[in-house]
Amino acid sequence: MRGESVALIVKPNAKGAATVEFAMTAMVLLFLIMAIVDFSYIFFVNLTMQHAVRDGARYAATGQSNLDLDPQGTAQDRCDAAVVRIKSASMGFFDQAGAVVVFKTVNNDGSITPVPANSCASAGQIIVITLNCELPLITPVVQSFFTNGKYTFSVSSTMKNEAF
Secondary structure, eight states, rough: OOOOOOOOOOOOOOOHHHHHHHHHHHHHHHHHHHHHHHHHHHHHHHHHHHHHHHHHHHHHHOOOOOOOOOOOOOOOOOHHHHHHHEEEEEEEEHTTTEEEEEEEOOOOSSSSOOOGGGGGOOTTOOOEEEEEEEOOOOOOOHHTSSGGGGEEEEEEEEEEEEOO
């Protein structure tokens, strides 16, 4: 060993490195899975409520009111019957999303006004049913990205009342 230096290769202790890497990767992966679940839930509820309001609007536009809330069998107003139809078509999301139903009609001049006295308009008029919803999200991590932890959305359907 004349004038040569010997380099000592010191191998660092690698115990636990895989565990730390897995923990960091698992947090990101878990967040992505929770986000996928929550956003899938949001889109599913939104589409379900859109279908329900369309079904309720069609029900009201055809002049039906045979859905009965009263156990004695008295007929309900068409608007009330349409709300019952919307609730039954919403797969239970109506109450979960805190849906508020708004009935409006389109006037001859194109202006939109609330339907008077819960009458669902008369034959030949255009009826607009809107649901304003606030859906609480499933996972707390994703909730933090939304105001009050709720996804706020609105769905509506417009139909022309048939002559009944």
